[in-house]
Amino acid sequence: MTGLRERKKQATREALQAAALRLALERGPGNVRVEEIAEAAGVSPRTYNNYFSSREQAIVAAVAADRAAHLAGAVTGRPAGIRLGEAVIDAVVASYHDPEDDEQGALLMIATSPALRACYVDTVTTIEGPLAGAVVARHPGIDPVTARVLAAAVGAAARIALQQWLHGTTTPPSMPGFVVPSGSLPDLVRTALTPLAPALDAAAA
Amino acid sequence: MTGLRERKKQATREALQAAALRLALERGPGNVRVEEIAEAAGVSPRTYNNYFSSREQAIVAAVAADRAAHLAGAVTGRPAGIRLGEAVIDAVVASYHDPEDDEQGALLMIATSPALRACYVDTVTTIEGPLAGAVVARHPGIDPVTARVLAAAVGAAARIALQQWLHGTTTPPSMPGFVVPSGSLPDLVRTALTPLAPALDAAAA
DNA sequence: GCAAAATATTGCGTGCACGCAATTTTGCGT
DNA sequence: ACGCAAAATTGCGTGCACGCAATATTTTGC
Numbered sequence: 490m491t492g493l494r495e496r497k498k499q500a501t502r503e504a505l506q507a508a509a510l511r512l513a514l515e516r517g518p519g520n521v522r523v524e525e526i527a528e529a530a531g532v533s534p535r536t537y538n539n540y541f542s543s544r545e546q547a548i549v550a551a552v553a554a555d556r557a558a559h560l561a562g563a564v565t566g567r568p569a570g571i572r573l574g575e576a577v578i579d580a581v582v583a584s585y586h587d588p589e590d591d592e593q594g595a596l597l598m599i600a601t602s603p604a605l606r607a608c609y610v611d612t613v614t615t616i617e618g619p620l621a622g623a624v625v626a627r628h629p630g631i632d633p634v635t636a637r638v639l640a641a642a643v644g645a646a647a648r649i650a651l652q653q654w655l656h657g658t659t660t661p662p663s664m665p666g667f668v669v670p671s672g673s674l675p676d677l678v679r680t681a682l683t684p685l686a687p688a689l690d691a692a693a694a
Numbered sequence: 695m696t697g698l699r700e701r702k703k704q705a706t707r708e709a710l711q712a713a714a715l716r717l718a719l720e721r722g723p724g725n726v727r728v729e730e731i732a733e734a735a736g737v738s739p740r741t742y743n744n745y746f747s748s749r750e751q752a753i754v755a756a757v758a759a760d761r762a763a764h765l766a767g768a769v770t771g772r773p774a775g776i777r778l779g780e781a782v783i784d785a786v787v788a789s790y791h792d793p794e795d796d797e798q799g800a801l802l803m804i805a806t807s808p809a810l811r812a813c814y815v816d817t818v819t820t821i822e823g824p825l826a827g828a829v830v831a832r833h834p835g836i837d838p839v840t841a842r843v844l845a846a847a848v849g850a851a852a853r854i855a856l857q858q859w860l861h862g863t864t865t866p867p868s869m870p871g872f873v874v875p876s877g878s879l880p881d882l883v884r885t886a887l888t889p890l891a892p893a894l895d896a897a898a899a
Numbered sequence: 900g901c902a903a904a905a906t907a908t909t910g911c912g913t914g915c916a917c918g919c920a921a922t923t924t925t926g927c928g929t
Numbered sequence: 930a931c932g933c934a935a936a937a938t939t940g941c942g943t944g945c946a947c948g949c950a951a952t953a954t955t956t957t958g959c
Contacts, residue, residue, distance in 0.1 A: 642847035
């Protein structure tokens with residue numbers, strides 16, 4: 490039974506997320522004060538921090554939750570015959586390849602603003618849970634902690650790909666003279682995830 | 695050529711780290727104001743934030759840097775014959791098993807305080823660089839981005855192990871009734887890293 | 900229905916992070 | 930030794946995160 494209490498909480502949470510995202514998109518992420526987000530959602534500024542622990546978190550939360558559900562569905566939706574590594578990698582790459590409606594603009598803004606990027610990297614942890622769940626759904630015999638580890642590794646690899654994409658040219662420490670022109674983000678994601686395929690396939694046995 | 699300028703900067707940085715760690719250990723991490731750390735290091739509070747972007751960062755930085763160097767050395771120091779997965783996993787497990795002087799107390803404090811834990815997780819990224827360097831040192835033929843991805847995956851797995859250790863009992867979402875008594879941290883780290891061994895070994899070929 | 904327990908919201912005070920501009924310190928050429 | 934340019938330090942103002950206690954609201958037991 491979903492009481493009125495929980496529904497109201499969810500409603501204000503979504504109102505805050507929506508207001509934060511809208512204001513950030515139309516004014517730029519640096520020109521939005523929490524006071525304004527709270528006012529747009531009809532709550533006090535203090536209440537905002539009962540739901541989100543930073544100014545950026547509300548902006549990022551909506552996108553992250555959306556992507557988590559989408560990714561988990563994509564993993565479970567792959568044909569059962571293919572290998573786990575292929576299924577996971579294809580799902581993640583597809584999630585970065587999809588236009589996915591308006592989400593495109595939001596992702597660009599997040600990638601552009603350093604503060605939003607940092608916050609997004611933190612909240613990528615949220616995706617690990619659903620992803621691990623999808624993995625065990627495909628292979629019930631797998632150990633839950635193994636699934637969590639693999640999900641975390643996938644998230645970390647995606648972060649590296651994002652760094653590569655933003656950096657443009659990669660100059661690894663003590664590896665001078667290496668300049669790699671950054672391609673499209675989905676390609677970078679696939680390249681970054683490929684080294685993890687053996688671990689994913691091995692865990693599925 | 696190391697000018698006086700850079701040496702002085704490094705000196706104040708280390709002074710801030712040392713002061714922060716000492717004060718946190720003797721008073722508890724919550725009872726230290728940045729004003730006191732700055733005063734102990736002989737700089738203004740504003741200057742503190744020119745070196746560290748949060749109150750906890752100075753406390754964690756010393757430990758993290760120490761561990762980064764130690765871990766990289768441990769990886770390169772393993773005998774050349776054994777597999778990459780074994781070398782990396784043993785090195786990481788050993789780094790968590792070593793008493794390592796006074797570092798023990800600092801690690802316990804970091805694990806206990808939620809704020810310090812979060813900051814530590816953020817700075818684990820620092821270790822990825824040296825670890826990736828050590829990996830390419832062992833296997834020069836490996837792709838630098840692959841090395842970075844593997845290092846990031848190792849860091850993520852270590853984070854999962856730390857979560858398991860702190861949680862005590864693991865109750866994965868939608869997996870009710872599962873209670874796993876948490877063993878020693880090194881054992882948990884080894885368990886968490888083991889699923890990544892195939893990826894490490896495959897990359898070395 | 901109603902009182903009481905449980906929970907959410909709000910205001911307030913404190914400490915923190917950081918942009919900006921002024922000031923001091925350092926490095927280098929002459 | 931001197932002076933100038935580059936860079937580090939500092940003070941200040943603003944917005945933010947959060948503990949705490951008071952208040953308002955929903956749920957529960959009767």
